[in-house]
Amino acid sequence: AQSVTQPDIHITVSEGASLELRCNYSYGATPYLFWYVQSPGQGLQLLLKYFSGDTLVQGIKGFEAEFKRSQSSFNLRKPSVHWSDAAEYFCAVGPGYSSASKIIFGSGTRLSIRP
Amino acid sequence: EAGVVQSPRYKIIEKKQPVAFWCNPISGHNTLYWYRQNLGQGPELLIRYENEEAVDDSQLPKDRFSAERLKGVDSTLKIQPAELGDSAVYLCASSLGTDTQYFGPGTRLTVL
Numbered sequence: 001a002q003s004v005t006q007p008d009i010h011i012t013v014s015e016g017a018s019l020e021l022r023c024n025y026s027y028g029a030t031p032y033l034f035w036y037v038q039s040p041g042q043g044l045q046l047l048l049k050y051f052s053g054d055t056l057v058q059g060i061k062g063f064e065a066e067f068k069r070s071q072s073s074f075n076l077r078k079p080s081v082h083w084s085d086a087a088e089y090f091c092a093v094g095p096g097y098s099s100a101s102k103i104i105f106g107s108g109t110r111l112s113i114r115p
Numbered sequence: 116e117a118g119v120v121q122s123p124r125y126k127i128i129e130k131k132q133p134v135a136f137w138c139n140p141i142s143g144h145n146t147l148y149w150y151r152q153n154l155g156q157g158p159e160l161l162i163r164y165e166n167e168e169a170v171d172d173s174q175l176p177k178d179r180f181s182a183e184r185l186k187g188v189d190s191t192l193k194i195q196p197a198e199l200g201d202s203a204v205y206l207c208a209s210s211l212g213t214d215t216q217y218f219g220p221g222t223r224l225t226v227l
Contacts (some may be wrong), residue, residue: 004157036218043119043206043218044158090157102171103216105157 004026004093004106012112015083021076021109023065023091031072032094034103035065039087047089050074063086087111117141118217121207133151133195136222139207140188147184149192150206150214158206164190194224202226 003026013019025031030049036044048059055067065076074091088110094103120139121203128134140147145166150158161180163171166187175182179198182188194201208216 009155041220041223043121044208046215049215086210092157093164102160102163104158107155107157109205 002031002093002104003028004091004104006106006109008109009107010110010112012114013081013112014079017084019076019078019081019111021089021091021106021111023074023076025074025091026072027093027095029095030064033065033067033101034092034093034094035059035063035076036073036090036092037061037087038090038108044090049078050112055059060081080112081113083113083115086111119207119209119217121205121219121222123222124220125223125225126204126224128194128197129227130205131196132146133193134224135191135193135226136205138192138207138219140207141192141217144209144211145218146160146210146212147185148162148210149182149190149191150209152204152206152221177182197224199225199226 005024007022030082034049035047036049038044047063048057050057056067063078065074067074088108090108091106092103122137147164149161150201152158162175162182163186167184175183202225204221206221210216
C-alpha cells in the first residue's frame with residue numbers, strides 16, 4: 001500500500017533564507033507525486049506535481065521539487081522564502097499511470113517565517 | 116474560472132444533531148471527492164464520485180454518513196447523528212477524470 005511520510009511537523013526559517021521540506025513515500029511502482037499548500041482557513045492549492053520526465057519539477061510561487069527514486073523522496077525547495085509562504089505543506093502520492101484520483105496525503109509540515 | 120465552492124464555511128452543532136455540507140465543483144469536472152481533515156493531519160478520502168456514481172466509498176462511515184450527487188454536478192455530504200469525534204474540516208475537491216484535484220476552502224465543523 002502507498003504511504004507518505006513528512007518527518008518534520010514544524011519548521012521555522014528566516015525570511016530570505018532557503019527552504020527544504022522533506023517527503024518520503026512508499027509505493028511499489030512509479031508514483032504520481034504532489035505538493036499542496038494550505039493557508040489558514042483555506043483549501044489546498046497545488047504547487048507542483050511529478051509523474052515522469054525531468055526529475056526536477058518547477059511549480060508556482062518559486063517552488064521546485066526533486067524526485068529521487070533511489071531515496072524514495074520528493075523534497076520541496078525554495079531558494080528564498082517570503083513571509084507569505086507561511087502555511088501548511090502537504091506531500092501526496094498516488095498510483096502511477098497518470099491517475100490522480102486515489103492519492104494519499106502526508107500529515108503535513110507547518111512552515112513559520114521568522115522576520 | 117470559479118473554483119470549487121463549499122458552504123457553509125463554518126458550522127457549530129451539538130452532538131446527536133444532523134448536519135449537511137454542500138459542494139459545487141469546477142464547471143465541467145466530472146469527478147468529485149469528499150475528504151475529512153482532522154486537526155494536524157492531511158486530508159483523508161471519504162468518497163469519490165465519477166459523475167453521479169460513487170466509485171469509492173470504502174472509507175465512508177456508512178452508519179452515520181451519507182452523500183449524494185444526484186445530477187452529477189453538485190453534491191451534499193450529511194452526518195446524522197453527529198458525534199464529538201466528527202469535528203474536523205470537510206473538504207471537497209473536483210477533477211476532470213483522473214487528472215489533478217482542485218480543492219474548495221472547506222467547511223469547519225465543531226461538534227459540542
